[in-house]
Amino acid sequence: MVQAQSRGGSRGDPASLGGTSSTDLNVVYDSGGGPPAKRKTLLSNAVLGTMIFILTEIMLFGGLVSAFLIGKSMASFGWPPPGQPRLPIENTAFNTLALLLSGVALFVAHRRITDAPATAKSPLWAAILLGTFFTVSQGYEWVGLIAEGLTLTSSVHGAFFYLIVGAHALHVMVALGFLISCGLQVNQGAVELNRFHATEAFWYFVVGIWPVLYGLVYLS
Amino acid sequence: MAEHAGEAAHGHDGHHEMSFWSKYVFSTDHKIIGMQYMFTGMAMALIGGFMAYVFRMQLAFPGEAVPGFGGVSPADYNSLITNHGTIMIFWVAMPVLIAGFGNFLIPLMIGCDDMVFPKINRLSYQIFLLSAIVLIVSFFVQGGGFGGAWTAYPPLSAKAEYSLTPLGSTLWLVAVALEFVAFLLGGINFVTTTMNSRAPGMKMYDIPMVIWMIVVASILFMASVGPLIAGAVMLFMDQNVGTGFFDPGKGGDPILWQHLFWFFGHPEVYVVLLPAMGIVADIMTVFSRKKLFAYRTVLYTVFGTGVLSFTVWAHHQFIAGVDPRMAHIFTITTLLISVPIAEMCFVYIATLYGGSIQLSTPMLWALAFLAEFLIGGVTGIFLGASGADVYFHDTYFVLAHFHYTFFPIAIIGVFAGITYWFPKMFGRHLSEFWGKVHFWGTIVAFNCIFIPLFMLGAAGQHRRIYNYNHFPDLATPELQRLRVIATSALLVMLAFQAVFLINFFYSLFKGKKAEKNPYNANTLEWTAASPPPHGNWAELPRVYRGPYEYSHPDRDTDYWPQNEPN
Numbered sequence: 001m002v003q004a005q006s007r008g009g010s011r012g013d014p015a016s017l018g019g020t021s022s023t024d025l026n027v028v029y030d031s032g033g034g035p036p037a038k039r040k041t042l043l044s045n046a047v048l049g050t051m052i053f054i055l056t057e058i059m060l061f062g063g064l065v066s067a068f069l070i071g072k073s074m075a076s077f078g079w080p081p082p083g084q085p086r087l088p089i090e091n092t093a094f095n096t097l098a099l100l101l102s103g104v105a106l107f108v109a110h111r112r113i114t115d116a117p118a119t120a121k122s123p124l125w126a127a128i129l130l131g132t133f134f135t136v137s138q139g140y141e142w143v144g145l146i147a148e149g150l151t152l153t154s155s156v157h158g159a160f161f162y163l164i165v166g167a168h169a170l171h172v173m174v175a176l177g178f179l180i181s182c183g184l185q186v187n188q189g190a191v192e193l194n195r196f197h198a199t200e201a202f203w204y205f206v207v208g209i210w211p212v213l214y215g216l217v218y219l220s
Numbered sequence: 221m222a223e224h225a226g227e228a229a230h231g232h233d234g235h236h237e238m239s240f241w242s243k244y245v246f247s248t249d250h251k252i253i254g255m256q257y258m259f260t261g262m263a264m265a266l267i268g269g270f271m272a273y274v275f276r277m278q279l280a281f282p283g284e285a286v287p288g289f290g291g292v293s294p295a296d297y298n299s300l301i302t303n304h305g306t307i308m309i310f311w312v313a314m315p316v317l318i319a320g321f322g323n324f325l326i327p328l329m330i331g332c333d334d335m336v337f338p339k340i341n342r343l344s345y346q347i348f349l350l351s352a353i354v355l356i357v358s359f360f361v362q363g364g365g366f367g368g369a370w371t372a373y374p375p376l377s378a379k380a381e382y383s384l385t386p387l388g389s390t391l392w393l394v395a396v397a398l399e400f401v402a403f404l405l406g407g408i409n410f411v412t413t414t415m416n417s418r419a420p421g422m423k424m425y426d427i428p429m430v431i432w433m434i435v436v437a438s439i440l441f442m443a444s445v446g447p448l449i450a451g452a453v454m455l456f457m458d459q460n461v462g463t464g465f466f467d468p469g470k471g472g473d474p475i476l477w478q479h480l481f482w483f484f485g486h487p488e489v490y491v492v493l494l495p496a497m498g499i500v501a502d503i504m505t506v507f508s509r510k511k512l513f514a515y516r517t518v519l520y521t522v523f524g525t526g527v528l529s530f531t532v533w534a535h536h537q538f539i540a541g542v543d544p545r546m547a548h549i550f551t552i553t554t555l556l557i558s559v560p561i562a563e564m565c566f567v568y569i570a571t572l573y574g575g576s577i578q579l580s581t582p583m584l585w586a587l588a589f590l591a592e593f594l595i596g597g598v599t600g601i602f603l604g605a606s607g608a609d610v611y612f613h614d615t616y617f618v619l620a621h622f623h624y625t626f627f628p629i630a631i632i633g634v635f636a637g638i639t640y641w642f643p644k645m646f647g648r649h650l651s652e653f654w655g656k657v658h659f660w661g662t663i664v665a666f667n668c669i670f671i672p673l674f675m676l677g678a679a680g681q682h683r684r685i686y687n688y689n690h691f692p693d694l695a696t697p698e699l700q701r702l703r704v705i706a707t708s709a710l711l712v713m714l715a716f717q718a719v720f721l722i723n724f725f726y727s728l729f730k731g732k733k734a735e736k737n738p739y740n741a742n743t744l745e746w747t748a749a750s751p752p753p754h755g756n757w758a759e760l761p762r763v764y765r766g767p768y769e770y771s772h773p774d775r776d777t778d779y780w781p782q783n784e785p786n
Binding site for chain 2: 041043044045048049052053055056057058059060061062063064066067070071074075076081152153155156157159160163167
C-alpha cells in the first residue's frame with residue numbers, strides 16, 4: 001500500500017520519491033557495502049543482453065532465408081537443380097526430433113534449477129547429450145552428401161545448403177559449449193542462475209529456428 | 221595523449237594506482253573506451269578527409285600531380301572514393317556518434333558507474349581497432365585497396381578479374397565485418413545498460429533524449445545488420461571459395477546483394493542520424509533555457525521512424541531492374557519517412573521559439589545542423605520519387621544530397637557534441653573565439669563545396685568518373701569551373717580543421733579549467749566532477765524529475781537539476 005502511494009505521487013513532486021527511499025518499487029537496499037540503492041530489473045543483464053543478441057541472430061537467419069528463397073525462385077531448372085543429390089529428409093527429421101527433445105529437457109531443468117539445483121542435473125545433461133547427438137549426426141550426413149557430390153561449388157543449391165545449415169551448426173556448437181559449462185557448474189553445485197538463464201534463452205533460439213530451416217531447406 | 225588530462229583529477233579514493241597500459245589502453249572504464257573510439261574516429265576522419273582532397277584535386281585538375289600524393293591513376297581514384305565513403309560512414313560516423321558519445325554519455329547521463337558488461341565493452345573497442353588496422357592495411361596490399369564503391373555491388377566486388385584487387389576487396393570485407401561485430405557488442409551494452417542501470421527514480425520518460433536516440437539507433441543497427449552479415453559471408457565465399465551466390469552464370473543473383481546491403485544500408489542512415497539529433501536536442505534546450513518541446517512526441521516519432529526505416533531500402537534500386545509496381549510502394553514509404561523527420565525539425569524549432577537563445581559554439585553547431593540537414597532532407601524528396609530518380613540516379617545530385625545529410629550528422633553533429641561536452645570530458649574549456657572561427661570557416665566552405673555539386677548533378681554529371689575530359693558533354697568550361705569551385709572550397713574547409721585541432725589540443729592542456737556545471741544544465745553528467753573520476757560519482761545520484769526542466773516558473777534559478785530533491 002505504501003508502495004502504491006509512493007508511485008502515485010505527482011511527477012516531480014519531491015515527496016513522492018524523496019521520502020520513500022526504502023519503499024519505492026524501484027529501489028532495494030543492499031545491506032552490504034555496495035552502492036546504496038539498486039534498481040530492480042525485469043530481466044537480468046545477462047538475459048537482456050542475450051535477448052538483444054538473439055534479435056540480431058533472428059535477423060541474420062532472416063537474411064539467409066530470404067536470400068535462399070530468392071535464389072530458389074531464380075532456379076530455371078527446378079529445385080534442387082538436376083544432377084544434385086537428394087537431401088536426407090528422414091534422417092534429418094529424426095535429428096530434428098532429438099534437438100526438439102533437448103529443448104524440452106532443458107525446460108524441465110529450468111523448472112527444477114531454482115528450487116533444487118541438484119535435481120536439474122539429469123535433464124540438463126540429457127539436453128546436452130541430445131544436442132551433441134544432433135550435431136554429430138548432422139555432421140555425419142554432411143560427409144555422405146559431400147561424397148555424393150553436393151559441395152559449396154557444385155551449385156547454388158549446395159552453397160545455400162551448407163551456408164544455412166552450417167551457420168546453424170556453428171550456433172549449436174557455441175551454445176553447446178555454454179550448456180556444458182552450465183552442466184559442469186550444476187555438477188559442482190554452484191550454478192550461476194543468470195548465466196544459466198542466458199544460455200537457456202540462446203538454446204531455445206537455436207532449437208526453435210531449426211524446424212523453420214528444416215522446413216525451408218529440406219522439405220521445400 | 222589526450223587522456224592525460226584526466227590524470228590530474230584521478231585521485232579518487234578507493235581506486236589503486238594503475239599503470240599507463242591498464243588505465244588507458246586496456247581500460248574497462250566507459251569514459252576511456254568512449255575516448256578511444258572518439259580519437260580513433262578522428263584519426264580515421266583525417267585519413268578520409270585526405271582521400272577526399274586527393275580525388276577532388278584530380279577532378280578539378282585532371283591528370284596533374286596532387287601535392288602530397290602524386291599522380292592519381294584510375295585504380296587509385298576508385299580505391300580513394302570507395303574508401304572515403306567506407307571510412308566516413310563505418311569508421312567515423314558510427315564510432316564517434318554511437319560508440320564514442322554512447323560510451324561516454326550513457327553511464328554519466330543515466331547515473332551509473334559503468335556499462336553493465338565492461339569487459340565486452342573493452343573487447344568491442346579492440347575489435348574495432350583491429351578492423352581499422354585491417355582496412356588501412358588493405359590500401360597497401362598487391363593491387364591496392366578495394367575500388368568497387370562502398371556499396372560493393374557484385375560482380376565488381378565478387379570477382380578479382382573485374383575489381384583487379386584480389387586481396388584488397390577481401391580485406392575490405394573482413395574489416396567491415398569485424399567493425400559490425402564491434403558495434404554489435406557495443407550495442408548490446410548500450411541497450412542493456414540503459415534499461416537496467418538507470419539511477420533510482422529515473423523513469424523511462426526521464427531519460428535524456430540523446431540517450432534514447434543512441435539506444436534506438438543501437439536497436440536499429442542490431443536489427444538491420446543481420447542480413448548484411450549474411451550477405452557479407454556470401455560475398456566472402458564468392459570471392460574466396462568459388463560459390464556463385466551473386467553470379468548469374470552459376471545460378472545466383474547480383475541484385476540479391478543490393479537487397480541485403482540496402483536492407484542494412486538505409487536503416488544505417490537513421491542509425492547515425494538519431495544520435496546526432498539527440499545531441500542537438502540536448503544542446504538546444506540548454507542554450508535556449510527551455511524545456512524540450514513535446515518530449516513524448518519526439519520519442520514516439522523516433523520509434524516510428526525506426527520502424528519505417530526498414531521499409532524504404534529499395535529506393536536505392538529504382539533503376540536496378542526492380543518491378544515498377546514495387547518502385548511505387550517504395551516511393552510512398554520513402555516520402556512517408558520524411559514526415560516524422562520533418563516533424564522533429566519543427567519540434568526543435570518550437571523548442572527554440574521564445575527561448576533566451578545563447579549563441580555559444582555548440583549552439584551554433586546545433587542550429588547549423590538543423591539548417592543544413594533540412595537541405596539534405598528536402599533534396600531527398602526528388603530522389604525518393606521513382607520518376608525523378610530515373611534521371612537523378614547516380615549523378616552528383618545524389619552525392620550532394622547525401623553529403624547534405626551525412627555532413628550535418630557526422631561532422632556538424634559531432635562538433636556540436638564535442639564542443640558541448642569538452643569541459644566534461646577533459647575538465648577544461650575550448651576557446652569560444654577560435655571555436656566560432658572554425659564554425660564559420662567550416663559551414664560556409666561546406667555549402668560552397670556541395671551547392672556546385674547539386675548544379676553539376678542536375679546538369680547530368682555522373683558519379684564515379686575518373687576524368688570528365690573523356691566525356692565531351694561534361695567537359696565544358698562552365699561545368700569545369702563548378703568543379704574547381706567545389707575543390708577550392710574543400711581546401712578552405714580542410715584548412716579550417718587545423719583551427720579546430722589546434723584549439724582542441726591547446727585547450728586539452730592549457731584551456732581554462734571547467735567547473736562541474738559550466739552551462740547550468742540539468743542532466744546528471746553535470747553533477748559529476750569534470751572530468752569524472754573512475755566510477756563517476758562517490759555516491760551514485762538519484763533522480764527526481766525529467767531532464768529538461770529549464771526556466772520553471774516556481775524556481776529562482778532557471779534550471780532544475782535532475783538529482784535535486786527540490
